[in-house]
Amino acid sequence: xxxxDAFFYLTYRFLMKLGRSEDNAKWSALMHTSLYVWLSIDSIxxxxxxxxxxxxxxxxxxxxxGGLLVVGxxxxxxxxxxxxxYSILEKFIDRYKGLKTKNPVKILVCTLMIGFPFLxxxxxxxxxxxxx
Numbered sequence: 268x269x270x271x272d273a274f275f276y277l278t279y280r281f282l283m284k285l286g287r288s289e290d291n292a293k294w295s296a297l298m299h300t301s302l303y304v305w306l307s308i309d310s311i312x313x314x315x316x317x318x319x320x321x322x323x324x325x326x327x328x329x330x331x332x333g334g335l336l337v338v339g340x341x342x343x344x345x346x347x348x349x350x351x352x353y354s355i356l357e358k359f360i361d362r363y364k365g366l367k368t369k370n371p372v373k374i375l376v377c378t379l380m381i382g383f384p385f386l387x388x389x390x391x392x393x394x395x396x397x398x399x
Contacts, residue, residue, distance in 0.1 A: 273376050275300045275350050276359045293351060301346040303379070305339045306387045312338075313394040320398060328398070 278299045282292035316324040327334045 270372070270376065270379075271300060271304065272359060273363060273372050274303065274379070276363045277373065277376055279356070279359075289356075293356070297346055297351045298343075300350065301339075301343045303383060304342045304346060305335075306383060308338050308342060309335060310387050310390045313390050317390075317394055317397060325398075328394070 275296050279292050279296040282295050283289070287295065312324060312327060315321070316328065330337075
């Protein structure tokens with residue numbers, strides 16, 4: 268959860284530096300974080316499907332965008348409760364105030380922001396090419 272918290276906080280701080288209001292930056296960071304959680308869950312499901320093609324995974328894939336949408340809505344609701352409704356930003360500010368440019372957590376989060384959509388696309392295409 269610390270990586271997801273750092274992901275949210277770094278996105279939030281970046282948007283605040285761009286001049287967004289606090290509420291808009293918080294909402295945009297929430298959407299960005301839930302998108303990456305959504306892609307992570309989908310990637311894990313497809314990776315498990317590549318190793319063991321269970322019936323539940325076949326059902327999830329057969330739903331197509333509908334299955335992806337259900338996972339997306341669930342992740343958005345969970346992230347909304349965690350980061351938007353009950354979040355105390357001061358707690359994140361205190362925890363991540365010391366993130367320097369060369370901090371390993373910041374480097375990992377920035378690498379995930381850039382590389383994860385490519386990894387998700389590769390996993391999804393591999394699953395489709397194997398089982399379609």
